[in-house]
Structures are given as C-alpha cells and as structure tokens.
Amino acid sequence: MKKIITILFIAIFFGCQEKAEKITDSNDYNKYLITTNIPSKEAIEKDYEFWQEKFNNDSTHLMEMNRLSGIHAALFGSTGDISQLKISEKLIKKSHDIAARNKDTYLRSLAHNYISQHRFKEAQVLLDSAYAYPDNKKQTEMMLFDVAMELGEYERADTLLGRIKSPKDFNYLIRLAKWSDHNGNLEAAIKYLEQARQVAEERNDQALKLWIYSNIGDFYGHAGRLSDSYNSYLKTLKLEPDNHYAKKQIAWLVYSSEKNAKEANRILDSIMVNHKAPDYHLLKAEIATYEGNFSEAEKQNELFIKTAENPDYGAMYNTYLINLYAETDPEKALKLAAMEINNRATPETYQLLAYAQLKAGHKEAALKTIEEYVAGKTEEPKALFHSALVYKANGMEEKVATLKEELLGATYELGPVKAKEIKNL
Template identity: 80%
Template sequence: MKKLFAIAVAVVLFGCQEKAEKITDSNDYNQYLSTKNTPSKDAIETQFEFWQKRFNNDSTHLMEMSRLSGIHAALFGSTGDISELKASEALIKKSLTTSARNKDTYLRSLAHNYISQHRFKEAQVLLDSAYTYPDNRRETEMMLFDVAMELGNYQSADTLLGKIKDTKDFNYLIRLAKWSDHNGNLDAAIKYLEQAQQIAEERNNKDFKLWIYSNIGDFYGHAGRLKDSYNSYLKTLALEPDNHYVKKQIAWIIYSFEKNTEEANRILDSVMVNHKAPDYHLLKAEMANFEGNTSEVKKQRNLFLKAAKNPNYGGMYNTYLINAYTETAPEKALKLAESEVNNRATPETYQLLAYAQLKVGQKEAALKTIENYVEGKTSEPKALFHAALIYKANGMTEKVAALKEELLEASYELGPVTTREIIKL
C-alpha cells in the first residue's frame, strides 16, 4: 500500500477541523483557468478546417482521411465530445477498407480508437490481425501489451513486455512502470517513470513530456508525494494550458488533502466549460456529500446518469455506473458488473462484481469472488475497501482490522467521504 502523509490520517482520525498542510497555491494555476485560454483546442480546430476542406474536395484520399481521423480523436481529447471519437472510428474504418497498403497501420489506429472506447476484446482482434504483417511489429507488440493488461491477461502481458525490452526506450519504460505498479511495486514504477521523464526532457519531446508529467504526477500522488505530484501537474499546464485532466487532478488535491471544496469546485467549473465528461458530476457529488448537501448530491448524480446513458459511450463509464447503481439500484449494478467482468476479467472488475453482490445481499458469493479473484492480486485502495466491507459482512473481523490500517494510509486516494466509512469499519 502506498504511504501517505501522517497528517492526512491524523486530520481524519481525530476529527480535527483545521485545514491540512497547504500544497497548492492559486497563484500557480489561476492563469490556466481562463475558459478562453484554449491553445491546444484552437490549434486542433485550425487543422480540422484545413483538412476538412481538402477532404470535401475528394473524400477517397487516404491522407485526408488519416489526418481527419487523428484530428477527430484529438478533438475528443480536448472537448470530451464522444461524437468526435465515433467520427474518428468511421474514418479509420473507411481508410482500412480503401487502402491497399499499410493495413497494419490502420488496424493499430482502429485498435487505439477501440481502446479509448473500452472495446478491448475488439481491439485485441484487430491487433492480432496487424501482427500478421511483417512491418512495425514492435508497435503492435506494445499495443498488445496494453490490451493484455486491460483484459487481465497478465501472463501474455509479461511475455510481450519481454519482447519489447529496451531500457533506453520511452515507450518500454512507461509500460514497465505499469507492470511494476500492477505487481505492487510502486517505488519501481516511479523509478522507471523518472527514467522515461529524463528521456523526454533530453529529447525535448513535447508529446512525451505531456504524457510523463501528467502520469508521473498521478504516481507521486499514490506514493503520498503530493508536492511532487502538484509540481508535475503544473509542468503539464505550462506546456498545455487547457489540459483538463491535470486541472481535475489539482482539484482533487485541493479537495481530498486540503479539504477546500469551494476552490476545487471553482477549478472544476472552469474545466467543464470546454470539456464535457460525465464523471465531473460524480466528483461534484462527492464534494457535496462531504459538505452534507444532500440535494446537490442527488442533482449531480442525476446529471452523471443522464450524461453517461449516451449510447455512444458504450461501456466507457461502466465502472462509474456500477458504483453509482450499487447505492440506488443494486440489481442493475450486479447485472452491469457481470457484463464488465465478461468484457475484461481483472481484479479491479471482479471487486466491483463482489461489491454489487454484497449490495444485493449475496454476502457469501461476494466473499468467494474476493477470495478467488481479488485477494492478493491487487493493492488498489478501492478494491481493498470493498474487500474490507465484504469481510465485515461475513464476520471476518481480523481481516477487517488488518485492512483498516492500510486503508487509512490511502485516505488521500480514496477521499474524505470513503475515509469516514473506513473509520467505521
């Protein structure tokens, strides 16, 4: 389990009303909260206009289709509009059908699109097909590793990691970090990410730096290195002022560690002007719950459910929906959890299934699921919290006590609302 600042646990345990140690400073990020400061989005839209004009003149040209598919995917990233990702999918499919050469390239592109949509099994099929081509097999192997991890095919992932081994390669190191984290070795994961960061900075590769600063910021947070996490997020914003992801992560630091929901909401409100994603409403609902504002909790949860029901999302928000339904419609949560396990059988999806089983009154089945598919297979705090609830329901007090101490050390990751529940265990 990742170690966190002792003060964070102390504030929760003893009910101290004082603010926790300050990590953030609004002067650091205020300049990035302007809803009109969207350079990345503006650049993408300029490219779109150029290539769309060329595409309108001849919709059969592969170059135009390829560029536009990438631009639509980038627009999805910058706006959260799922229709952009679906538009990208349609163009890649057309390119794949039209092309006589480079089939592997289009197969990987479509697989990447499907991964973004959480259509992992379909992505696996595409990558297996791409792997039959002799060119660029290492690129395919890297993506096959990514999909294997998502599907819970860890033996296959280990084999693929060996095939792409190159300790001087950025793309290998970030995957080695993911593998290390999966195996519970957070320190090693951070070490490999720091090596990848050195490569990104030495090459002055903007795309690499954007990826590594935001992702290593997450890992620092898992390790309780919140100041390092915050500084990494600021580095991301310096390169990409309209990066919605790291703004949300900064909002989490301000809410979960500093307990300042007003400031966290201010940041989220600025993000939500230009980026539309259902899960923002869940964070707002959690903060309202922390404040005891039940009407706002209900409002934000309903906004999430309404947004997430867009059929274009497919299964992208299944894990969020399962958690939401366990509180209001547990039978629906159970059905969705069973579907999600079928889609990707990982310890993280199995723990959701177990939690849904508990919520419908199947405490023995929930325990069996935890013991067979979760226990000893993940150190994710949310999975351990649900395991603790299931142990408690089955009268396994010693196991609950052992997990409780571990979970309190993860109070930052889990957030104040869940931490209150942990104290009651």
C-alpha cells in the same frame, strides 16, 4: 497501489486530520482556468477546417482521411465530445478498407480508438491481425501489452513486456512502470517513470513530456508525495494550458488533501465550460456529499447517469455506473458488473461485482468473489475498501482490521467521504 502505512502516518491521521497541509496556491494555476481563447483548441479547429475542405473535394484520398481521423480524435481529447471519437473510428475504418498497403498501421490506429472506448477485446483482435504483418511488430507488441493488462491477461502481458525490453526506451519504461505498479511495487514504478521523464526531457519531446508529467503526477499522489504531484501537474499546464486532466487532478488535490470544497468546485466549473466528460459530475457529487449537501449530490449523480448512458459511450463508464447503481438499484449493478467482467475480467472488475452482490444482499456470494478473484491480486484502494466491506458483512473482523490499517494510508486517493467510512470499519 502501495503498502505504505506507518505508525507515524496513523498518528498524523488521527491526531491532526483537520490541519490539512497547504500544498496548492491558486496564484500558480489561476491563469490556466481562463475559459476563452483556448489556443490548442483553436489550432485543432483551424486544422480541421483546412483538411475538411480538402476531404469534401475528394472523399477517397487517404491522406485527408488520415489527417481528419486524427483531428477528430484530438477534438475528443480537447472537448470530451464522444461523437468526435466515433467519427474518427469511421474514418479509420474507411481508410483501412481502401488502403492498398500499410494495413497494419490502420489496424493499430483503429485499435487505439477502441482502447479509448474501452472496447478491449475488439482492440486485441485488431492487434493480433496487425501482428501477422512483417513490419512494425514492436509497435504492435506494445499495444498488445496494454490490452493484455486491461483484459487481465497478465501472463501474456509479461511475455510481451519481455519482447519489447529496451531499458532506455520511453515506451518500454512506462510499461515497465505499469507492470511494477500492478505487482504492488509503487516505488519501482515511480523509479521507471522518473527514468522515462529523463528521456522525454533529454529529447525535449513535448508530447512525451505532457504524458509523463501528468502520469507521474498520479503516481506521486499514490505515494503520498503530494507536493511532487502538484508540481508535476503544473508542469503539464505550463506545456498545455488547457490540459483538463491536470486541472481536474489539482481540483482533487485541493478537495481531498486540503478539504477546500469551494476552490475545488471553482476549478471544476472552469474545466466544464469547454470539456464535457460525464465524470466531472461524479466529483461534484462527492464534494457535495462531503459538505452535507445531499440534494446537490443527488442532482450531480443524476446528471452523470443521464450523460454516461449515452449509447455512444458504450462501456466507458460502466465501472462508475456500477458503483452508483449498487446503492440505488443493486440488480442493475449486478447485470452491469457481469457485462464488465465479460469485457475485461480483472481483479478490479471482480471487486465491483462483489460490491454489487453485497448491496443486493448476497454477502456469501460476494465473499466467494473476493476470495477467488480479488484477494492478493490487487492493491487498488477501492478494491481493498470493498473487500473490507464484504469481510465485515461476513463477520471476518480480523481481515477487516488488516485492510483498515492499509486503507488509512490511501485516504488521499479515496477522498474524505470514504475516509470517514474507513474509520467506521
């Protein structure tokens, strides 16, 4: 996250906050909101039928299992159905068990699956095992970097980043961008992502372009470059018309920047026809809260909890659940926060613990958590916001004022509901 606040921005925020700049145009994306005849999903399902038939004839063939595990993972990406990811996991495990060679490949595949499930420690164990094999060490090192960042093992991540250094390599550049962002240098992160985008476009690699267009769109949003962010999401949709992530991010832009709740809900409703991820309910709850429709907000939050507590999701939605339970059941939030810290002890998870401690009435414990594990270690807006709340509860108004000034530059990321709370800090 950046430190971007300026006098001009503050003046604009306080003087013209009701005059939101119009960035989006529904004519740009309406064609991507069609909920029938989804080409990519149909292609995946056709591929699935072909390989499933072969697998039914001989369930010991590695090629069939490998293809099916990839197809089930793709179906998870396309539909949000967590059971598809679990089926993929089982197929990868079976492939690893019967394979006579290339064991490291299956270990990396299973680790990738575990990363998607937020099972980071288990993924790290698999990758450390894969690293013992002589081949493909760079691929393993890249994934070990990703896991180290998720686990808060930043010294190891730095070492691994040095090992994979290759200034013109796409995979190195996107990780260098992640490292720069972690260190609070958003400008450098965007520079490296733009270099990675150039590599992807020069190679005309659709998979790389899809990844970079959606991800750099997020970073442009963090930097307040909302037109660039929007156009990058449109590029994503041009390549993959049913890309649910890009559509969700456009819905956020329409809501958070333009304050058009009705249009944001229309976009979300179209996504939710074919993609069933729980967190759409959270966004709809946030929009309902902004509109003052608190019964609808409560309904959407309950739908999220009901869906996210499916055991198959494991810890995937713990951070969201902690935020919700901190308001309604702080003791439950505390237990979940402790579990999440055991899963990955990062400044971002510790700030959730502090928030739960604060809501449970343990303001001194919350302050200790912030001072020891969060302050000066992250620039993420949610962490700064929760830190400000903790400081306020402990009467530390000077620190609150400093964070408030910085948070005013992050209201797009936090949304209109939090923006009002920031003003009241």
